[in-house]
Amino acid sequence: xxxxxxxxxxxxxxxxxxxxxxxxxxxxxxxxxxxxxxxxxxxxxxxxxxxxxxxxxxxxxxxxxxxxxxxxxxxxxxxxxxxxxxxxxxxxxxxxxxxxxxxxxxxxxxxxxxxxxxxxxxxxxxxxxxxxxxxxxxxxxxxxxxxxxxxxxxxxxxxxxxxxxxxxxxxxxxxxxxxxxxxxxxxxxxxxxxxxxxxxxxxxxxxxxxxxxxxxxxxxxxxxxxxxxxxxxxxxxxxxxxxxxxxxxxxxxxxxxxxxxxxxxxxxxxxxxxxxxxxxxxxxxxxxxxxxxxxxxxxxxxxxxxxxxxxxxxxxxxxxxxxxxxxxxxxxxxxxxxxxxxxxxxxxxxxxxxxxxxxxxxxxxxxxxxxxxxxxxxxxxxxxxxxxxxxxxxxxxxxxxxxxxxxxxxxxxxxxxxxxxxxxxxxxxxxxxxxxxxxxxxxxxxxxxxxxxxxxxxxxxxxxxxxxxxxxxxxxxxxxxxxxxxxxxxxxxxxx
Amino acid sequence: xxxxxxxxxxxxxxxxxxxxxxxxxxxxxxxxxxxxxxxxxxxxxxxxxxxxxxxxxxxxxxxxxxxxxxxxxxxxxxxxxxxxxxxxxxxxxxxxxxxxxxxxxxxxxxxxxxxxxxxxxxxxxxxxxxxxxxxxxxxxxxxxxxxxxxxxxxxxxxxxxxxxxxxxxxxxxxxxxxxxxxxxxxxxxxxxxxxxxxxxxxxxxxxxxxxxxxxxxxxxxxxxxxxxxxxxxxxxxxxxxxxxxxxxxxxxxxxxxxxxxxxxxxxxxxxxxxxxxxxxxxxxxxxxxxxxxxxxxxxxxxxxxxxxxxxxxxxxxxxxxxxxxxxxxxxxxxxxxxxxxxxxxxxxxxxxxxxxxxxxxxxxxxxxxxxxxxxxxxxxxxxxxxxxxxxxxxxxxxxxxxx
Ligand SMILES: Cc1cc2nc3c(=O)[nH]c(=O)nc-3n(C[C@H](O)[C@H](O)[C@H](O)COP(=O)(O)OP(=O)(O)OC[C@H]3O[C@@H](n4cnc5c(N)ncnc54)[C@H](O)[C@@H]3O)c2cc1C
Numbered sequence: 001x002x003x004x005x006x007x008x009x010x011x012x013x014x015x016x017x018x019x020x021x022x023x024x025x026x027x028x029x030x031x032x033x034x035x036x037x038x039x040x041x042x043x044x045x046x047x048x049x050x051x052x053x054x055x056x057x058x059x060x061x062x063x064x065x066x067x068x069x070x071x072x073x074x075x076x077x078x079x080x081x082x083x084x085x086x087x088x089x090x091x092x093x094x095x096x097x098x099x100x101x102x103x104x105x106x107x108x109x110x111x112x113x114x115x116x117x118x119x120x121x122x123x124x125x126x127x128x129x130x131x132x133x134x135x136x137x138x139x140x141x142x143x144x145x146x147x148x149x150x151x152x153x154x155x156x157x158x159x160x161x162x163x164x165x166x167x168x169x170x171x172x173x174x175x176x177x178x179x180x181x182x183x184x185x186x187x188x189x190x191x192x193x194x195x196x197x198x199x200x201x202x203x204x205x206x207x208x209x210x211x212x213x214x215x216x217x218x219x220x221x222x223x224x225x226x227x228x229x230x231x232x233x234x235x236x237x238x239x240x241x242x243x244x245x246x247x248x249x250x251x252x253x254x255x256x257x258x259x260x261x262x263x264x265x266x267x268x269x270x271x272x273x274x275x276x277x278x279x280x281x282x283x284x285x286x287x288x289x290x291x292x293x294x295x296x297x298x299x300x301x302x303x304x305x306x307x308x309x310x311x312x313x314x315x316x317x318x319x320x321x322x323x324x325x326x327x328x329x330x331x332x333x334x335x336x337x338x339x340x341x342x343x344x345x346x347x348x349x350x351x352x353x354x355x356x357x358x359x360x361x362x363x364x365x366x367x368x369x370x371x372x373x374x375x376x377x378x379x380x381x382x383x384x385x386x387x388x389x390x391x392x393x394x395x396x397x398x399x400x401x402x403x404x405x406x407x408x409x410x411x412x413x414x415x416x417x418x419x420x421x422x423x424x425x426x427x428x429x430x431x432x433x434x435x436x437x438x439x440x441x442x443x444x445x446x447x448x449x450x451x452x453x454x455x456x457x458x459x460x461x462x463x464x465x466x467x468x469x470x471x472x473x474x475x476x477x478x479x480x481x482x483x484x485x486x487x488x489x490x491x492x493x494x495x496x
Numbered sequence: 497x498x499x500x501x502x503x504x505x506x507x508x509x510x511x512x513x514x515x516x517x518x519x520x521x522x523x524x525x526x527x528x529x530x531x532x533x534x535x536x537x538x539x540x541x542x543x544x545x546x547x548x549x550x551x552x553x554x555x556x557x558x559x560x561x562x563x564x565x566x567x568x569x570x571x572x573x574x575x576x577x578x579x580x581x582x583x584x585x586x587x588x589x590x591x592x593x594x595x596x597x598x599x600x601x602x603x604x605x606x607x608x609x610x611x612x613x614x615x616x617x618x619x620x621x622x623x624x625x626x627x628x629x630x631x632x633x634x635x636x637x638x639x640x641x642x643x644x645x646x647x648x649x650x651x652x653x654x655x656x657x658x659x660x661x662x663x664x665x666x667x668x669x670x671x672x673x674x675x676x677x678x679x680x681x682x683x684x685x686x687x688x689x690x691x692x693x694x695x696x697x698x699x700x701x702x703x704x705x706x707x708x709x710x711x712x713x714x715x716x717x718x719x720x721x722x723x724x725x726x727x728x729x730x731x732x733x734x735x736x737x738x739x740x741x742x743x744x745x746x747x748x749x750x751x752x753x754x755x756x757x758x759x760x761x762x763x764x765x766x767x768x769x770x771x772x773x774x775x776x777x778x779x780x781x782x783x784x785x786x787x788x789x790x791x792x793x794x795x796x797x798x799x800x801x802x803x804x805x806x807x808x809x810x811x812x813x814x815x816x817x818x819x820x821x822x823x824x825x826x827x828x829x830x831x832x833x834x835x836x837x838x839x840x841x842x843x844x845x846x847x848x849x850x851x852x853x854x855x856x857x858x859x860x861x862x863x864x865x866x867x868x869x870x871x872x873x874x875x876x877x878x879x880x881x882x883x884x885x886x887x888x889x890x891x892x893x894x895x896x897x898x899x
Contacts, residue, residue, distance in 0.1 A: 115700050115801040116821075138706075160649045167646075173653065174624045178847075187872045190847075194799035196821055197610065197621050198660065199849030199867035200895065201877050205623055205656025209649045229706040253558035255581060255677030294708060298746035354645045356559050386647040426647040434650070441650055442640065449639040450652045452883035456876065468651065479886065481517070481635060 002049065002432055004466040007097035011077055012054065018077065019055050022099070025067045030105075032056035041100050044085040044092040045147075046433055048347075048397060053080065053094030060105035062180065062188060062218040069216065070186030072099055078462050079184070081212040083124065083155030086147045088350055089431025091158065091211045091467055101216060103154050109133050110219070116194045117224055118177055123154025123217045127161075130222060139224045142169035145427070146335045154217045160209030162427035164260040164334070167385035168293075169225065171427065173208040180219035181207060184458045194221060206453065211429050212464045214457040231259060231293035232303060233330045236310045237284030237317025241265060244286030245360035247313035248384045251290065252357065254309060256302055259293035261385030262334050265364070268341065268379040268392070269333075275340035278333030281317045288384065289330050337381045338392065345377070345394035349406050353417030354426035357387045366416055367391055374409040376402070388426035389417070415440050430468045438470050447471075452478050500543040506630065506638065506669045512544065513667060513889070514636025520887045525663035527567055527602030531609055533595040535662055535894045536865045537857050546604060549669055554644075557582055561627065561644055562675050566604025566668040573603050583678040586622050587613030593783035594793060594854050604668040610660030613780035614711035614739065617703065617818050623659035625674045631658065631666035634885025644672045657880070663891045664899070665884040679741035683751035684711070684767040684775060686727065687736040687758060692716070692804040695736045696820040698761055700800065702738045703819050705757065707750040711739030711776055714803075714816040719785040725775045727765055736762070739776060782824050785815055791826035792833035793854040798823065802845030809841040810834050829855055835863050842867070866895050 011018070023031045032038055033055060043050040059065045072079050078098035085092055094100045106122035112134055113120070119130055119141070127148040130141040144163035145151055151161070157179065162171045169175070178192030191204040198204055207214055238244040244263055251258065264272065264287045273280045280287060288310075292302045303320065310318060321327035333340070341348050355363050364380065371378045377394040391413055395406040414424050414434060418441050424434045438447060447469060454461070455475035465472060501523070503509040516523050522540035526532065528547050549567040557580040564573060570588060577583050589611050590600035607629075612621035619625075628642030641654035658666060687698060692714060699712040713736070720728050720735045728735050740750045755764045767775060778784040786793065791813065798806055803820025812834060813826035827834035833855055842848045849867035852860060869877060874896075881888070881899060893899060 113799075113801075114704060116799045117703065160653070162647060170620065170624065171647065171649075173656070174620050183872075183876070189870075189872045189876065191873070193847035195797045195848040196616060196818060197612070197623070197797055197849075199797075199851070200660075200869050200873070201665075201880055202610070202623055202656045202660050203873070203876065203880075205659070206653055208656070209653045226704055226706050228708075249558050252560060255680075257677065295706065295742070295746055295750050297749045298742050301743050301745065354643075354647045356556075356561070356645060358556070358559060383647070387645055388647045422645050423643040423648040424650045426645075427649055429649055430651065438651065441643075445637050446640045447651075449633060449637070449641075449884070450654065453652055453654065453657070453880065456879035456883045479883075481886070 004095065005472065007095070011097045015054060018075070021071060022055060022057050022068065025071065026057055026059050026064050030058045030060065032058070041082065041094060041102065044087040044090060046088055046090040046431065048403070049090050049093055049432060051094045051096055053100035054097050056100045056102060058102045058105050062182065065182045065216055065218055066186040066188055068099070068101065069182055069184055073185045073462060076460060076462065078465055080464050081216050083152035083158070084126065084150050086151040087155060087159060087429065087431065089425070089429040089433040091429050091431040091464070093432055095466065103152065106154070106218065113194065118194050118221050119224055120219065120221045121153060123220055124152050127151050127153055127156055134224050138227050140227050141222055142175055142225050143172050146338065153220050153222065157208050157217050157220060158210065158212045159427070159429040162383065162388070164262055164383060166383065167261060168257050168259050173205060175223045176204065176208055176220065177223055178221035179204060179207060179217050181215040182218055183215050184463050192221065211431060211468055213454055213468060214463065228259070228293035230296040230299045231291055231327060232299055233289055233291040233321045233327045234303060234306055235280070235317070235319045235330055236288040236290065236315045237281045238286045238314060239284065239316050241286045241364045242361040243314045244288055245364065247288060247310055247315065248360065249357050250309045250313055251306055252385070254305060256305060258290050258385060260289065260291040262289045263287065263382045263384035264334065264337065265380040267377065268337055268381045271340040271344050271379060272333035272337050275343055276332045276336050278329050280333055284317055289334055334381065341379050341392045341394065346396040346398065349393040349395065349410055351389065351391045351393065351410050351413050352425045352428040353414050353422055354386065354388045355417050355420050355422035359420040360384065360387065363389070363416060363420060367413060370409055370412050374405045376405055376409055383426070387422065411437060432467055435468055436470045448473065448478055455479070500545050502545040502548045504548045509549065509667060509669055510632050510636060510638050513632045513634065516542070516889050517634060517636040517887055520889060522889050522892050525667050525891050527605035528569065528599050530592045530595070530597055530599040530601035531605055534591065534609065534853055536897065537861050538891050538894045540892060544667060546667060547602065552576060553670065560646065560675050561672060563644060563670060563672040564603055566671050567602050570600045570603055570606055577675055578678070581678055582675045584625065584673065585615060585619040585676040586625050587615040587780055588622065589613050589780045589782065591781065593781055596789070603671055607659050607671055608661060608663050608668060614713060614776055614817050617712065618710040619676070623656050626655045626659050626671065627674055628672035629655055629658060629668055630670040631668050633666045634887060634890045642672065646674050662894050664881060664895055665890065667890065681744045681747045681769050682739055682741040682772045683747045684772040685738040685740070685751050685755050685758070686765040686767060687762040688731050688765070689733040690736055690762055692807050692816065695734065695816070696801060696804045698736055698758060699738070699819040701758065702754060705754065707740060707754050709738050710741050711737065711779070712819040713737045713779045715785065716814065718813055719815045722785050722787060723775060723778055724784065725767065725771045727767060727771065728775060737775060737779070739772065779815065779817055782815070786813055786824060786826045788826060790829070792829040792852060792859065794825040794827060794834070794838060794850050795853045796823040796825060796838060796842065796848065796850040797821060798842055798845040798848035806841045806845060810837045829859055832863050833859055864896070
């Protein structure tokens, strides 16, 4: 059972006064008080967990964000930042005694600067919105989460999101140049800018992926890239999962870094095909999409090389995209894999561990065994090139024993990832979902040092508490040179 | 002379730092000392020498990941990778020559100073390739951060903070880095006789083209004449260099295409792999092109389009890298060695930072070596330092006076 920090009764008792104070800062419709309207914010993409926030605030200027945080800081009120609410680890799950700070009104692109190959934008702009703003001029923003039409760039920074093209072009952290950040006491700071690398400590690097625990991002500068001259995709089918996994390793070992390299297993292939009719072969056990992008001449050479490797690895199906439209169709199935699986099961849970690539065949085999053990079905999609797995566990939340089994199955998969030398999450973040598994990967000292960083930003623990760290220590305790116990007790959070 | 402590294992390192922390005895944290002249002078009770922590702990080329003890010589790592046709994507500069040594330093040192060579514009800096670490904080505690796989968002990315912290937060014991296949061939397109402003605009055109340029630098005549590459030394004028890497046919074809696209702007020439490699090594290491040992050397990062304005505002020898975004300046070490003018030009450029990379010791002690952060960021940085090293025993004053 997932537990969250106990609501502060004294804050709840002052609710009306707090709402009034917030209205004075953010006038009009920017403060949402009515229960039915707050309901829209009760969960993010991890919808198995819900909590009505005390109040929702939708600021539209940095001054308002600063004033709201300063007020909450003084009044010791907890704050949960939220972008588009597509997060899959519960990072934007509200708190019963907390202000939910929605960044949706920060929806403008501020500047496109081709001379410096960057875009300055507000954080509520969608990931795809950035690419759309520069696409006509032949540019794009590289990290492309499957949720890119909906997720916000601010959320991407908080989660350090990835996408199918991260193998070659990096995660969010490798593509962000600067942010404006508001600290919990209302201080506004700038980190980075249009230049490369920080001058002092790399605060920008540590903000990225900090899941809304260190500050609220109010402006973002990202790097944009010229679109590759050519991109072509190969669809490769294999008679076994192992053969597909071996092919991935062989391509990398040959010194080829594809623009994207994705893999699906049979259940995922069938679900995707039924949903978007991508023309996937249905009689293979694993399907690889290998996209080669870059200068045309190089792409042609690499395609020939990859085809050869695939043949050696026993591919029984091979098709090359011959038009942009066909390439888009290859991807359509993969990008729609989550909703496609959603159609074949009442509920599904998406795991996100990363493993060393060479462990792919072993881990896939083990996941199959675990599925049998937990009596649940699983469909696998992966960012195979970087070893990032997305096993989708199928279950029915209306059957309590299935939800419990799915959670146990998920935890087993993540522990397995750590055991073979991998990590709990490759791109979706820890949030509440993997919070209690952090101890499988980090020692108490490791976690204590991470929490000390939090103390430098937010010593009262008011920003997004209850996320990422299994046990909340007080900063005073962490600061002592000998640290011992003393966990803040958590009561239970009801689960829906 | 201060004592030198040279731990040979993680436990010894932890015990050493913990003992120092207990006595609040300061430590100068050092790899091989190759970049000791970089940053503010450290006055510490003892030297913590990490060069006894050596050896590659795991390297599987097909995983594109390497783990080594932090004190392993960079040259050793690079040679091992080269054997397997791989490289460190951030092209770490070998700055030894700037300080009169042939030593390229340690892997940990390259990470701790977050340096990157010309390929920064395409593949990122040390921070972008730094996947995981085992370190000992100034509290004398061992902590692990990051992981050993290329994609990981589990917990805060403390590695980013350690990269570029110059040993002021923790002593690195083990680092895991991402490695990449080395391109088979490279070519460099040269354009002759351009002024800095024209050069910056040409470099932007090249970087905005689909030809995947992996290096864009400008050598004014005074730097070009020092190159060991004949074409450049004998040019008698300034040179823009644009690097194209890949398979043999790809690099050749793209170089031709790029030359064709730019040839109406200046006289063009091509360098093949051998000369191209030599040239980019010179640009990466700087010293060969700015060799006057009496000068102060600054490293300045600004928005690329501002590169020409900065060199116009500061009278100095210079080269431009990163399409104009990285400026190496050789100034007269008198007075503030140009600090005020350089920092004013950065503000005019809309942001960036300047670091005094080499200067006589009294000068480095007298003026801010790193870009002074604005007050709120300085306060935050001090709080972060406090959380890693509450007794301020690690490299006191190396980055900022009194820190
Ligand atoms: C169908 C589907 C597919 C997906 N595919 C991918 C994928 O391929 N790759 C991938 O990486 N992720 C994927 N995701 C996960 C999700 O889209 C990303 O994590 C995304 O970055 C979340 O952005 P958001 O704006 O929705 O953030 P939210 O869910 O609103 O918030 C996420 C976290 O960010 C914090 N936050 C949000 N905005 C700010 C801000 N301005 N300042 C500070 N903190 C902030 C919140 O507190 C929270 O902790 C997918 C999700 C779905 C539903």
